[in-house]
Amino acid sequence: MKIEVKLLEGQKLQASFGKHQIISDQSVSVGGNESQPEPFDYFLASMPLCAAFYIRKFCEQRDISTEGISLTQDNNNIGEDKYHKRFNIVVTLPDSFPQKYRKALLAAANTCTVKKVIQAMPEFEIAIAE
Incomplete structure (x- = not known):
């Protein structure tokens, strides 16, 4: 997928891809207005959003209601390296969720x-256009 980014006023950025646009901003401490999430916030949100998608598909395939299902994610640094993080996603299920599907839901x-792309350790390259 091709993503094009434009630098907007202040510290805002706009990423365009397909039919969609995402705008980010930065915190006040680095010159932004905090009017939109920061780029790293979008990255963090992508993981529980993706897991929730697979949970929803799992439930739809089995005609299980998704009402009352929620996910919460937090992250902590591992050791001294601020970039080495552990992500914890906790799935909250209603009491009515069938016990026999709990492990399968986590597998989904x-x-x-x-998660899979991050675990595969992608390679990045940044270059100047010729």
Whole structure:
């Protein structure tokens, strides 16, 4: 997928891809207005959103209501390296969720594409256009 980014006023950025646009901003401490999430916030949100998608698909395939299902994610640094993080996603299920599907539901959440790409350790290259 091709993503094009434009630098807007202040510290705002706009990413355009397909039919969609995402605008980010920065915190006040680095010159932004905090009017939109920061780029790293979008990255963080992508993981539980992806897991939730797979949970929803799992439930739809079994005609299980998704009412009362929620996910919460937090992250902590591992050691001294601020970039080495542990992400914890906790799935809250209603009491009515069938016990026999709980492990399978977690397996479905673990098929999240975002998680799999990160675990595969992608390679990055940044270059100047010629």
